[in-house]
Amino acid sequence: MNTLKSYNPADGSLVGEVPTASAEDVVAAVSRARAAAKDWRAMAPQERADLLKQAGEVLLEKAGELGALLTQEMGKPSREAVGEVKSCGRGMASETEEIIAALEPEQINDGNVVSTQYFEPLGVCAAITPWNFPISMPHWLVLPALMTGNTVVLKPSEETPLIAQAYVDVLNQFLPHGVLNIIHGADDQGKQLVAADVDLIAFTGSRDTGAKILAAASGSLKRVILELGGKDPLVVLEDANLEHAAKFAVQNSFRNAGQVCVSTERVYVAESIADEFEKLMARNAAEMRVGPGDQDGVKVGPMINEQQRSHVLKQLHDAVARGARVVAGGGEHADRFVNPTVLAEVDNEADIMRAETFGPVVCVNRFASDQEAIALANDTEFGLGAAVFGEPEHAENVARQIEAGMVGVNQGCFGASGTPWVGAKQSGYGFHSSKDGHRQFTQRRVVSKRAG
Numbered sequence: 001m002n003t004l005k006s007y008n009p010a011d012g013s014l015v016g017e018v019p020t021a022s023a024e025d026v027v028a029a030v031s032r033a034r035a036a037a038k039d040w041r042a043m044a045p046q047e048r049a050d051l052l053k054q055a056g057e058v059l060l061e062k063a064g065e066l067g068a069l070l071t072q073e074m075g076k077p078s079r080e081a082v083g084e085v086k087s088c089g090r091g092m093a094s095e096t097e098e099i100i101a102a103l104e105p106e107q108i109n110d111g112n113v114v115s116t117q118y119f120e121p122l123g124v125c126a127a128i129t130p131w132n133f134p135i136s137m138p139h140w141l142v143l144p145a146l147m148t149g150n151t152v153v154l155k156p157s158e159e160t161p162l163i164a165q166a167y168v169d170v171l172n173q174f175l176p177h178g179v180l181n182i183i184h185g186a187d188d189q190g191k192q193l194v195a196a197d198v199d200l201i202a203f204t205g206s207r208d209t210g211a212k213i214l215a216a217a218s219g220s221l222k223r224v225i226l227e228l229g230g231k232d233p234l235v236v237l238e239d240a241n242l243e244h245a246a247k248f249a250v251q252n253s254f255r256n257a258g259q260v261c262v263s264t265e266r267v268y269v270a271e272s273i274a275d276e277f278e279k280l281m282a283r284n285a286a287e288m289r290v291g292p293g294d295q296d297g298v299k300v301g302p303m304i305n306e307q308q309r310s311h312v313l314k315q316l317h318d319a320v321a322r323g324a325r326v327v328a329g330g331g332e333h334a335d336r337f338v339n340p341t342v343l344a345e346v347d348n349e350a351d352i353m354r355a356e357t358f359g360p361v362v363c364v365n366r367f368a369s370d371q372e373a374i375a376l377a378n379d380t381e382f383g384l385g386a387a388v389f390g391e392p393e394h395a396e397n398v399a400r401q402i403e404a405g406m407v408g409v410n411q412g413c414f415g416a417s418g419t420p421w422v423g424a425k426q427s428g429y430g431f432h433s434s435k436d437g438h439r440q441f442t443q444r445r446v447v448s449k450r451a452g
């Protein structure tokens with residue numbers, strides 16, 4: 001039997017292994033999901049929620065143990081790993097209720113015809129997920145897929161199979177057989193799953209993989225939801241609270257070692273305040289301790305693998321060779337790690353300004369007018385998150401002109417609960433969360449009859 005081995009990115013030690021799915025295993029998992037679909041869709045949403053809520057309680061009870069596994073496998077600081085597990089546990093209670101509300105039929109009566117719109121399950125959902133939030137990313141897709149009455153085959157990232165398996169094992173203590181299935185492997189297993197007899201593909205990952213999935217799904221017109229990469233800008237206006245903006249910039253660039261789809265990767269700061277802002281960023285960046293995620297006080301863990309580390313360092317060195325100034329960090333990087341680095345005056349055509357970095361390196365460039373800031377922020381194929389810091393009304397006015405799905409004003413891009421997680425341009429295709437997002441996991445059916 002072939003196995004998929006999972007290594008600790010902080011030291012290269014083996015954490016564990018799982019069986020790799022063969023082509024037959026992929027088909028068998030989809031068949032199990034198909035066989036379970038009839039009974040699962042017949043259950044009332046509240047019954048499905050009751051099962052998932054029990055699983056949520058177990059996730060909360062086991063948050064310490066699962067968080068430790070998450071850190072071992074993916075590298076992030078322990079506190080953040082435990083927090084990630086807990087947020088999934090708590091979500092089982094709150095999000096299930098939100099999804100039940102989204103499934104309520106809606107009626108329209110125009111005086112002649114009364115139409116009722118129902119939100120029915122699609123059937124079998126393939127969920128394909130990345131490694132950077134290795135329990136949240138599966139959870140964000142599996143929960144709405146299940147709650148809306150679909151059965152699921154999950155293929156988690158090949159970098160983090162163990163924590164995904166642990167998540168599925170907890171849910172499967174409560175779910176009927178075949179409702180939630182997991183297969184392990186990399187690109188090949190992903191492709192096989194996309195090609196299999198599934199009705200919906202819910203994907204979170206890179207833009208390039210998303211484009212391949214969309215192409216592969218087009219022949220049979222399978223439904224597709226894609227949550228993709230970003231190159232998020234932060235605009236710091238001349239009337240911003242500089243301490244606040246610099247604190248956010250450093251946190252949001254270096255959290256999870258920059259391996260966050262909504263990391264700040266490009267900062268645009270008003271010329272008049274740029275020197276002061278750079279000093280504050282340098283001071284804050286120096287406080288980001290780098291090391292293995294299970295060590296006390298560590299804020300920035302390792303890169304997930306050598307390929308990702310080389311990509312980040314290549315972008316960094318290329319930017320410096322093109323004349324970028326190193327404001328903080330740079331220097332020698334320990335094996336497996338990248339020092340939090342702030343670059344300034346970066347060539348707008350450098351790869352680091354165009355392609356997603358997904359590492360702890362942030363670029364700070366200057367602008368002379370709001371219109372220039374907006375043009376620079378929008379000069380990208382991506383459009384996931386963004387932030388604007390400044391006097392609130394001024395910042396909101398600029399925020400409205402940024403071509404991103406989610407824009408924060410004096411805060412990060414996370415919206416109020418009930419709002420969608422949505423990308424613009426090449427950062428997304430479809431979306432999830434919110435009433436409309438939950439409904440993307442359903443088939444709408446309109447049943448009409450004569451009024452009166």
Ligand code: NAD
Pocket residue numbers: 128129130131132133137155156157158185186187188189190191194204205206207208209210212213227228229230260261262356358384421423427
């Ligand atoms: P990736 O695209 O390399 O892989 C994602 C998943 O797709 C993995 O499970 C992988 O095995 C699978 N896969 C690879 N090729 C496939 C194919 N041809 N067909 C089907 N499946 C295939 O991404 P990654 O390196 O795991 O994750 C990082 C990326 O994810 C970044 O671009 C990041 O911005 C993005 N991301 C986006 C969001 C969001 O909400 N928009 C959230 C987290 C991560």
